[in-house]
Amino acid sequence: MNASASDSKDIVLAFSGGLDTSFCVPWLKERGWAVHTVFADTGGVGADERAAIEARAAELGVTSHVTIDGGPAIWDGFVKPFVQAGEAYQGQYPLLVSDRYLIVDAALARARDLGTNAIAHGCTGMGNDQVRFDLAVKASPHPTCSGWRIVAPIREIQKEHTQTRAYEQAYLEERGFGVQTRQKSYTINENLLGVTLSGGEIDRWEAPGEGARGWCAPRSAWPVEPLQVRLRFVGGEAVALDGEEVPGAQLLARLNTMFAPYGVGRGIYTGDTTIGLKGRIVYEAPGLTALLAAHRALEEAVLSKQQNRYKPEVGRKWVELVYEGFYHDPLKTDLEAFLASSQRMVNGEVMLETRGGRVDAVAVRSPHILNASGATYAQSADWGVAEAEGFIKLFGMSSTLWAEINKP
Numbered sequence: 001m002n003a004s005a006s007d008s009k010d011i012v013l014a015f016s017g018g019l020d021t022s023f024c025v026p027w028l029k030e031r032g033w034a035v036h037t038v039f040a041d042t043g044g045v046g047a048d049e050r051a052a053i054e055a056r057a058a059e060l061g062v063t064s065h066v067t068i069d070g071g072p073a074i075w076d077g078f079v080k081p082f083v084q085a086g087e088a089y090q091g092q093y094p095l096l097v098s099d100r101y102l103i104v105d106a107a108l109a110r111a112r113d114l115g116t117n118a119i120a121h122g123c124t125g126m127g128n129d130q131v132r133f134d135l136a137v138k139a140s141p142h143p144t145c146s147g148w149r150i151v152a153p154i155r156e157i158q159k160e161h162t163q164t165r166a167y168e169q170a171y172l173e174e175r176g177f178g179v180q181t182r183q184k185s186y187t188i189n190e191n192l193l194g195v196t197l198s199g200g201e202i203d204r205w206e207a208p209g210e211g212a213r214g215w216c217a218p219r220s221a222w223p224v225e226p227l228q229v230r231l232r233f234v235g236g237e238a239v240a241l242d243g244e245e246v247p248g249a250q251l252l253a254r255l256n257t258m259f260a261p262y263g264v265g266r267g268i269y270t271g272d273t274t275i276g277l278k279g280r281i282v283y284e285a286p287g288l289t290a291l292l293a294a295h296r297a298l299e300e301a302v303l304s305k306q307q308n309r310y311k312p313e314v315g316r317k318w319v320e321l322v323y324e325g326f327y328h329d330p331l332k333t334d335l336e337a338f339l340a341s342s343q344r345m346v347n348g349e350v351m352l353e354t355r356g357g358r359v360d361a362v363a364v365r366s367p368h369i370l371n372a373s374g375a376t377y378a379q380s381a382d383w384g385v386a387e388a389e390g391f392i393k394l395f396g397m398s399s400t401l402w403a404e405i406n407k408p
Contacts, residue, residue: 008114008115008116008117008118009032009033009034010033010034010036010063010114010115010116010118011028011033011034011035011036011116011118011119011120011151012036012037012038012107012108012110012111012114012116012118012119012120013025013028013035013036013037013038013062013107013120013121013122014037014038014040014103014104014106014107014119014120014121014122014133015037015038015039015053015057015062015065016039016053016122017039017052017053017056017057018122018187018188019165019168019169019172019179019180019187020122020123020124020154020168020187021037021121021122022056022060022168022172022177022179023122023153023154023168023171023172024120024121024122024153024154025037025057025060025061025062026060026061026171026172026175026177027153027157027171028120028151028153029061033118033120033151034063035061035062035063035120036062036063036064036065036066036110036114037057037062037064037065037066038065038066038067038068038103038106038107038110039053039054039057039065039066039067039068040067040068040070040099040102040103040105040106040107041067041068041069041070041071042070042071042073042074042099042102042103042191042192042193043070043071043074043191043192043193043249043252043253045190050067053067054067059177060177066110068106070099070102070103070106071192071249071250071253072247072248072249073102073105074098074099074102074191074192074193074249075192075247075248075249075252076248077101077102078095078098078099078101078102078193078322079192079193079248079249079252079288079291080236080237080248081318081336081339082094082095082098082288082318082319082322083236083237083238083288083291083292083295084236084237084295084339084340084342084343084346085314085315085318085319085335085339086292086295086296086299086311086312086315087312087315087316087318087319088292088319089271089319089320089323090269090271090272092267092269092271093269093271093281093283093323094193094194094265094283094285094288094289094292095193095319095322095323096189096191096193096194096195096196096283096285096288097128097129097132097189097191097193097196098193098322098327099191099192099193100129100132100133100136101132101136101322101327103133104133104136104137104140105136105140107119107121108137108140108148111148117147117148117149118148118149118151119137119148119149119150119151120150120151120152120153121133121150121152122152122153122154123152123154123155124154124155124158124164125152125154125155125158126158126275126277127273127275127279128273128274128275128279128323128324128325130152130155131274131275131324131325132325132327133150134150134152134325135325135326135327135328136325136327136328137150139326139327139328139329140328141328154168165187165199185199185200185211186198186199186200186202186211186212187199188214190214192249192252192253192256192287193252193285193287193288194214194215194256194265194283194284194285194286194287194288195214195215195283195284195285196281196282196283196284197212197213197214197281197282197283198279198280198281198282200212202268202280202281202282203280205280208268208282212282213282213284214282214284215256215260215284215286216260216263216264216265216266216284216286217260217261217262217263218263219263219356219357221261222261222262222263222355222356222357223261223262223356226353226354226355227258227259227262227353227354227355228351228352228353228362229241229242229255229258229259229290229351229352229353230242230243230349230350230351230352231290231291231294231349231350231352232348232349233294233295233298233346233347233348233349233350234347235340235343235344235346235347236295236299236339236340236342236343236346237343238251238291238294238295239251241254241255252287252288252291253287254287255286255287255290255291256286256287258286258290259286259287259289259290259354259359260284260286262286262354262355262356262357262359263356263357264286264289264290264354264356264357264358264359265283265284265285265286265287265288265289265290266282266283266284266286267282267283267284268280268281268282268283269281269282269283274323274324274325289359290352290354290359293352293359293360293361294350294352294361295346295350296361297350297361297364298346298348298350298361298364298366299311299346301348301364301366301368301369301370302345302346302347302348302366302368302369302370303342303345303346304370307342311339311342314335314338314339315339317331317335318332318335318336318339321335345368346368347366347367347368348364348365348366348367348368348369349364349365349366350363350364350365351363351364
């Protein structure tokens with residue numbers, strides 16, 4: 001960044017139209033900044049909501065606002081390697097806020113266009129997103145990414161106000177800006193990957209109320225008829241839905257629409273956050289849950305025994321890096337090289353079925369399934385008794401010797 005960029009009073013704010021980023025606009029303006037908002041549309045919103053976000057930015061008095069289509073980037077940059085990794089954080093959470101990295105990319109691109117080095121975000125000082133956002137800025141691989149100034153208004157007000165959400169609401173209302181009712185109760189994140197909700201009774205370790213619901217229908221509203229869906233994979237990437245080739249981001253959006261009415265992918269999760277606190281959220285990820293189920297079923301059939309045993313270790317490390325903000329760490333790139341190699345034979349079609357609440361891979365077809373031509377597990381074999389007994393003798397020799405030598 002040159003000296004003029006450092007002197008600029010233009011600042012780019014990653015904007016969603018929610019409580020936190022809405023608060024950031026007047027707060028920044030009152031400190032002399034010309035605020036340029038960027039909404040990176042990473043899915044989860046329709047045309048009406050996109051228009052509402054643009055209207056909110058205008059209502060708050062921003063200098064400029066742009067909307068970026070982040071769907072293809074989030075598929076290639078997160079969904080594809082995440083599904084191939086096949087692991088959730090701490091065995092449960094499907095990293096639904098990983099669009100943050102693509103949002104940072106969009107904000108940095110806008111800042112370069114404006115000739116400024118100032119970036120702002122609405123992350124709190126209590127959560128993980130501040131780490132993801134700041135590290136994604138500082139470690140961005142773009143050759144001009146250096147000397148960035150990061151402004152985090154919510155972190156700033158925490159120095160003086162412990163009840164930040166209440167303060168933000170009052171601050172906006174005093175300046176004539178309304179606050180949506182649901183925003184007063186919950187922090188809601190929604191994108192192509194799914195929905196997360198925190199705040200209110202969720203933070204109090206109580207049962208989530210009816211308002212703590214995003215896309216997934218409650219049990220009473222599940223359809224009576226089961227849903228069946230066919231997914232085709234090439235090189236470990238989903239490329240077709242029910243026989244129709246569909247771009248990745250559109251495919252995931254369709255899966256969300258199809259499986260959400262059946263309540264698939266909803267859970268309550270308590271995890272160890274990057275900064276050391278316990279984090280409790282309600283999450284909903286119908287499409288990702290379906291993708292993971294199909295991909296795992298295909299992998300189990302076509303990978304070798306040793307691949308299936310070792311690969312989860314790589315997947316868990318990849319997930320930890322992304323969760324904790326190390327999206328641009330070289331180890332992540334190294335792990336993705338392994339994952340890509342492991343997917344060479346992950347080609348085929350999987351039939352998924354749900355009757356509500358869960359999804360199962362009920363059929364798998366692939367030319368690479370590791371079938372033995374003369375044997376079927378627990379049914380038939382083309383070897384004899386002597387061969388089986390010899391295998392068992394050698395395979396268990398260490399344990400057998402220990403038992404014989406150390407008899408009481």
